[in-house]
Amino acid sequence: MEINPTVTFKHDRTVMFGKRPKVLIVGGGLGGLTLGILLHKASIPFEIYERVIEVKPFGAAMYFNCTTANFFKQCGIYEEFVALGKPISAMHICNEDRELEFSIDFEGHDEMYGADGYMFSRPQVYDLLLRQVPPKRIHFGKKVLTMEQGGNGVLVRFSDGTEAEGDILVGADGAYSAVRQGLYEKLKKANKLPASDALPLPFSTVCLVAQTNPLTLEEFPDIALEKSRLINFIGTNKMYSWSTTTTAQNTICWDCTLFLDEETSKDNDSFRCSEWGAEAAMSMCEDIKDFPVISGGDKIVTVQDLIDRTPKELISKVMLEEKVFKTWYNCRTVLIGDGVGGSNAMHDAIVLANRINGLPFHPVAEEIEAAFKAYKKERIDWVGRASDNSRAFVTMVGQSTSSRITRYILKHTPSWAMRRLERRQFTHRPQAAFLPAVEDKGSVKTAPQPSLTIKTPVEAQQPTLTQAV
The missing domain is CATH 3.50.50.60 (FAD/NAD(P)-binding domain)
Incomplete structure (x- = not known):
């Protein structure tokens, strides 16, 4: 087909067969x-x-309401x-000592807006x-x-x-x-x-998104909770925040965000046009492996425990641009x-x-x-x-x-x-x-x-x- 920008049509729709x-x-x-x-x-x-x-199957957590x-x-x-x-009733903000700073409440959405909110894994x-x-x-x-x-x-x-x-x-x-x-x-x-x-698209953060294999209650007791446990951790004296989300499939969707400065922006600019993939994520995993997370049990858990339980193809490094x-x-x-x-x-x-x-x-x-x-x-x-x-x-x-x-x-x-x-x-x-x-x-x-x-x-x-x- 030849596309001619100058071509226009004056249709007589009473003598033409219907065409969507x-x-x-x-x-x-x-x-x-x-x-x-x-x-x-x-x-x-x-x-x-x-x-x-x-x-x-990128492992990002998604919120729909x-x-x-x-x-x-x-x-x-x-x-x-x-x-x-998995229904969600709150988002919890914690510090690096695993202490709750405050929560943002999502209760009552069904009555007010006609539907509750749920957390999903993107796949x-x-x-x-x-x-x-x-x-x-x-x-x-x-x-x-x-x-x-x-x-x-x-x-x-x-x-x-x-x-x-x-x-x-x-x-x-x-x-x-x-x-x-x-x-x-x-x-x-x-x-x-x-x-x-x-x-160019502005970007100030790089994010690692991932999803574990299904876990047991011994590994991560919070997966037994009726509602999704969404926890955001704020780093102390480090340019990171990270989060964990429990899913209906007994997995953990987890992510970590690096807030870029002038120097780290240059280091990460090569990923701007690259596709999501596990290859680019491994070095960032090494940087964040000791970050604390909360499992709901007595065992001290870190991001490394999540990395160990996550298929490498479900770990991706992405640029967050908006x-x-x-x-x-x-x-x-x-x-x-x-x-x-x-x-x-x-x-x-x-x-x-x-x-x-x-x-x-x-x-x-x-x-x-x-x-x-x-x-x-x-x-x-x-x-x-x-x-x-x-x-x-x-x-x-x-x-x-x-x-x-x-x-x-x-x-x-x-x-x-x-x-x-x-x-x-x-x-x-x-x-x-x-x-x-x-x-x-x-x-x-x-x-x-x-x-x-x-x-x-x-x-x-x-x-x-x-x-x-």
């Missing part, structure tokens, strides 16, 4: 899979292209989803979502080389020599999105890219999941699916871009809040003066004030407009969702033979 736009999704992570699931349920044609040949519960309920997999997780959530996508719709080993778009469609070329054609291109491929880089390169040449979007970009779309290309967490990418996917589903049959580029504009308008404030929350958490567990002040404030903040802060995040409980609505029983009402009012287009009546002639 075909969506090409680059990136098979949580956001890409969520969008694929929703498009499948909306009977909108789509294909997912993932660069890796096989998705590795009321903000994604409606999606799982609408898809009919909420019970299965909850069974994979459990990923596998559940993957099972909802028809296998023929997801293609692995597809690394994007080039992309073109214009009035008559999009064309993506992959490193294996294959091509894909469609009407919409979605970049859901992470912090170093090939779709975003390709789009931004073209916009920059045309002097249409904001200067801030051309800057930035809210100004440019989200252009013509037929749109981006989701701008680097502020898995839940945020899923929220993007829900709203974008509503906007795509609301497009008329045979949409032209201008109609598609207008839908993308509305998608960004609906999501931008929530993404900003998610980014603020993420930065606040990093500050809270950090080693700076601001970190110490933040912890002091949180320690002395009354529970009613913490509830008010929660509402900024937990009133956002999006749903798909084209699936049966979930009754939101939370006493704290959900925030307005503009895309929830969008209707599925009605196909124009097909012409009779006489009309066609």
Whole structure:
């Protein structure tokens, strides 16, 4: 297919057979899979292209709550989803002497927001979502080389020599999105890219994420607790924080964050564009092996005990980078999941699916871009809040003066004030407009969702033979 940017169409939809736009999704992570699931349920044609040949089971812990519960309920997999997780009632902040400094309470979320929060290991959530996508719709080993778009469609070329054609291109491929880089390169040449979007991604931390094998009660008594035990440790006179989380599978998801200064930033810059993998993690394991952890028993346990019980392929060193970009779309290309967490990418996917589903049959580029504009308008404030929350958490567990002040404030903040802060995040409980609505029983009402009012287009009546002639 030849993409001609100057081609435009003036459709007479009364004499054309109904055609939904075909969506090409680059990136098979949580956001890409969520969008694929929703498009499948909306009977909108789509294909997912993932660069890796096989998705590795990275051991990161993930927190999901009321903000994604409606999606799982609408898809009919909420019970299965909850069974994979472990409910959580608090996050505990401890010092290096294994002493509790303070806790952040999560109790009462079901009554207030309609669903409790749960802790998961990332592979459990990923596998559940993957099972909802028809296998023929997801293609692995597809690394994007080039992309073109214009009035008559999009064309993506992959490193294996294959091509894909469609009407919409979605970049859901992470912090170093090939779709975003390709789009931004073209916009920059045309002097249409904001200067801030051309800057490199900022990073100030390096993180080790891992998951142990299933443990016994003798090894880690806390795994027997009904609710997940999430403990964050703050280092003393060291630029680290680390955490442990118990899972429903009797494993421990653990991580360690190194807060970078000017010198350590240079040392770690080589990992900026590298893939997650165990090879880069071993030296960091050596640095943190003596850090204390809490098992719930009398035995003194350190990170080394977790390392010994963790398969090497489940230990990964990653760069934590975050930035809210100004440019989200252009013509037929749109981006989701701008680097502020898995839940945020899923929220993007829900709203974008509503906007795509609301497009008329045979949409032209201008109609598609207008839908993308509305998608960004609906999501931008929530993404900003998610980014603020993420930065606040990093500050809270950090080693700076601001970190110490933040912890002091949180320690002395009354529970009613913490509830008010929660509402900024937990009133956002999006749903798909084209699936049966979930009754939101939370006493704290959900925030307005503009895309929830969008209707599925009605196909124009097909012409009779006489009309066609």
